[in-house]
Amino acid sequence: MVAFTSDVSQNKYLPAGGTEVHAVVTVTAADDRGAGTPAGPGTGGPGSAAEVILLDCSGSMSGRKIKEAANAAAVAIDTLRDGVAFAVVEGTHRASMIYPRETALAVASAETRAAARAAVGRLRAHGGTSIGEWLLLARELMLARPDAIHHTLLLTDGQNGEDENRFTQALARCEGVFQCDCRGVGADWSVAQLRQVAQKLLGSVELLREPAQMAADFQAVIAAAMGREVDRVALRLWAPKGATVRFVRQVLPEVDDLTARATEVSPLVRDYPTGAWGAGTRAYHLCVDVPAGPVGAEKLAARVSLVVGDDVLSTAKVLAAWTDDAELSTQMDKVVAHYTGQAELARAIQEGLEARQEGDLSTAATRLGIAARLAAAAGDSATLARLDKVVEIEDAATGKVVLRGVVDKLDEMDLDAKSTRTVPAPK
Amino acid sequence: MTVRCPHGHLSGTDDWCDTCGAPIEPAGRRAGPQVPTAPLPAGSSSSAWPAAAGAPAGGPPRPGARPAAAGGAARCPRCGLSREARQRYCEACGHDFDAPPAHDLSEDTSPPVTPGPPGPPVRTRSWAAEVAPDRAYFDRGDDGSAVFPANAASRLIPLTGARSLIGRRSRSLSISPRIDLSLDPEDTGVSRSHAVLDHPPGGPLTVTDLGSSNGTRLGDDLKLLVKGVAVELADGDRLYLGSWTRITFHAR
Numbered sequence: 287m288v289a290f291t292s293d294v295s296q297n298k299y300l301p302a303g304g305t306e307v308h309a310v311v312t313v314t315a316a317d318d319r320g321a322g323t324p325a326g327p328g329t330g331g332p333g334s335a336a337e338v339i340l341l342d343c344s345g346s347m348s349g350r351k352i353k354e355a356a357n358a359a360a361v362a363i364d365t366l367r368d369g370v371a372f373a374v375v376e377g378t379h380r381a382s383m384i385y386p387r388e389t390a391l392a393v394a395s396a397e398t399r400a401a402a403r404a405a406v407g408r409l410r411a412h413g414g415t416s417i418g419e420w421l422l423l424a425r426e427l428m429l430a431r432p433d434a435i436h437h438t439l440l441l442t443d444g445q446n447g448e449d450e451n452r453f454t455q456a457l458a459r460c461e462g463v464f465q466c467d468c469r470g471v472g473a474d475w476s477v478a479q480l481r482q483v484a485q486k487l488l489g490s491v492e493l494l495r496e497p498a499q500m501a502a503d504f505q506a507v508i509a510a511a512m513g514r515e516v517d518r519v520a521l522r523l524w525a526p527k528g529a530t531v532r533f534v535r536q537v538l539p540e541v542d543d544l545t546a547r548a549t550e551v552s553p554l555v556r557d558y559p560t561g562a563w564g565a566g567t568r569a570y571h572l573c574v575d576v577p578a579g580p581v582g583a584e585k586l587a588a589r590v591s592l593v594v595g596d597d598v599l600s601t602a603k604v605l606a607a608w609t610d611d612a613e614l615s616t617q618m619d620k621v622v623a624h625y626t627g628q629a630e631l632a633r634a635i636q637e638g639l640e641a642r643q644e645g646d647l648s649t650a651a652t653r654l655g656i657a658a659r660l661a662a663a664a665g666d667s668a669t670l671a672r673l674d675k676v677v678e679i680e681d682a683a684t685g686k687v688v689l690r691g692v693v694d695k696l697d698e699m700d701l702d703a704k705s706t707r708t709v710p711a712p713k
Numbered sequence: 714m715t716v717r718c719p720h721g722h723l724s725g726t727d728d729w730c731d732t733c734g735a736p737i738e739p740a741g742r743r744a745g746p747q748v749p750t751a752p753l754p755a756g757s758s759s760s761a762w763p764a765a766a767g768a769p770a771g772g773p774p775r776p777g778a779r780p781a782a783a784g785g786a787a788r789c790p791r792c793g794l795s796r797e798a799r800q801r802y803c804e805a806c807g808h809d810f811d812a813p814p815a816h817d818l819s820e821d822t823s824p825p826v827t828p829g830p831p832g833p834p835v836r837t838r839s840w841a842a843e844v845a846p847d848r849a850y851f852d853r854g855d856d857g858s859a860v861f862p863a864n865a866a867s868r869l870i871p872l873t874g875a876r877s878l879i880g881r882r883s884r885s886l887s888i889s890p891r892i893d894l895s896l897d898p899e900d901t902g903v904s905r906s907h908a909v910l911d912h913p914p915g916g917p918l919t920v921t922d923l924g925s926s927n928g929t930r931l932g933d934d935l936k937l938l939v940k941g942v943a944v945e946l947a948d949g950d951r952l953y954l955g956s957w958t959r960i961t962f963h964a965r
């Protein structure tokens with residue numbers, strides 16, 4: 287099983303009359319069986335997995351891409367452990383079953399894996415791209431297995447051809463039913479579209495530059511999905527009477543704003559869905575406005591728990607204390623400062639790239655300069671390297687950058703797709 | 714297991730109150746002073762302004778009176794609300810206790826107290842305030858300066874603790890009223906610090922207008938409250954204020 291622990295980082299001191307409380311809650315899920323122990327053959331009981339692979343088979347996939355996609359799907363199928371419920375779906379302007387033939391999930395075994403591999407080997411590219419339709423078929427398949435941990439892997443190489451309404455309605459119907467990791471291959475898909483899917487369905491977005499990268503990536507995604515053991519975990523936030531929750535956002539491993547996803551449990555308690563958990567660390571930055579107390583008083587500003595239903599997996603307390611010592615109240619906690627910077631970094635990259643596409647070059651240079659400064663301050667060398675392909679970084683410490691004249695579209699998309707990724711706060 | 718917090722809430726958690734977040738552990742086990750509870754002197758059941766330490770006994774504070782001593786409990790010279798220890802700003806009106814007294818002399822808003830009837834034994838009960846936009850009241854005062862909100866849903870706000878402020882939230886003035894008419898739909902005809910409700914546990918419910926710009930009215934005949942005078946409210950009583958706000962009180 288997975289054991290949860292949580293830590294709070296905050297400066298609890300507020301000036302007289304101060305109301306705004308910030309804290310970062312870092313939650314670590316540790317696999318207490320020891321790393322690498324397989325979960326064992328699925329029993330079909332609670333906690334078993336259901337996996338649907340959604341493959342773009344539209345006309346633009348023809349040639350090397352569809353061959354590599356079929357190859358990658360075969361590797362993914364081989365990564366499914368025995369007993370996992372699975373299906374492979376062909377996505378075009380509609381969605382149809384590749385394996386099994388009927389609209390149902392198959393149970394993974396040596397025999398069904400071989401049959402599924404053979405079926406994906408026969409794929410042909412044809413037709414358009416309707417991502418909403420693909421997701422709705424996955425939903426139908428998943429609903430037949432309500433007890434499982436539901437995960438899908440979506441691969442596309444192009445932009446969605448559906449009208450916006452149909453797409454957002456399909457997304458809304460899938461929310462909470464399954465999680466979806468999205469992969470874009472080549473340079474013709476839209477980072478914003480897949481990010482919309484990933485954020486709604488608690489997954490990730492990744493650019494695959496080369497079709498040949500697919501197999502290794504699919505294997506990693508499926509292995510991670512197989513490692514998830516605790517499903518429907520919610521972050522439960524209690525704040526005192528009179529308090530307002532300004533925001534709750536995940537800040538590690540990726541920036542993801544949860545504020546609008548709250549469901550009210552009671553007038554003072556809200557749940558924010560976090561999906562299924564395997565071993566790993568996630569951090570949440572929350573900001574709560576509490577009624578100001580007198581100087582010298584201390585009170586609880588928030589109680590943050592990870593829950594499954596009403597079972598509490600871990601809990602952490604966020605405090606507020608009022609002081610007239612300005613030295614105490616003006617200090618910013620290092621971890622809060624780090625993740626505030628990381629969230630700003632993600633926003634600066636996205637806004638900078640957007641301005642660049644719109645031809646507003648001075649805004650683009652300013653925003654991407656801020657991004658370079660924040661990435662350098664956080665010691666985030668991977669982001670700096672991605673930035674360096676879009677701007678020439680003259681001085682990272684001050685954020686002085688010059689836009690590059692010629693930029694590879696793939697480099698720009700990669701910077702955008704990975705903009706939400708964060709690095710952990712230094713210990 | 715339930716415990717009672719220093720503010721009188723019943724809490725299902727025994728470390729911090731699960732309503733207001735106040736510490737429940739006994740003093741001494743935790744660093745820092747306890748939050749003082751609101752003073753409730755005997756015999757003041759009909760008074761909205763319980764005497765506080767440091768204030769002249771038997772009457773309202775003199776206008777412009779400075780807090781007796783820094784850190785000591787006193788009352789706000791502007792609105793008369795009792796001040797908690799070492800608090801810089803008044804919880805009700807945002808008055809700066811550290812401001813020079815000359816400023817206070819210009820505003821004589823110290824609240825006189827209407828003597829109530831000899832206190833009959835009061836049942837312990839709790840109150841809730843129902844806040845709703847009221848079309849009929851709006852139409853009576855409609856001068857075209859405000860638009861009646863399309864979303865006319867009502868809110869029920871339990872009156873916990875001993876005192877609740879009616880007003881509109883202001884960060885700059887550090888005002889966070891329990892009955893906050895800045896929430897959507899915002900009634901801008903309500904003053905930031907409009908009126909205060911006193912509801913000591915076991916005592917009566919009273920309302921005191923804090924010198925609001927447009928006044929507070931009681932009952933369907935819209936009787937205007939006198940600024941600074943506490944008026945006792947009964948179950949079902951209605952207050953009207955701002956452009957359309959009606960507050961109905963329910964005893965529970």
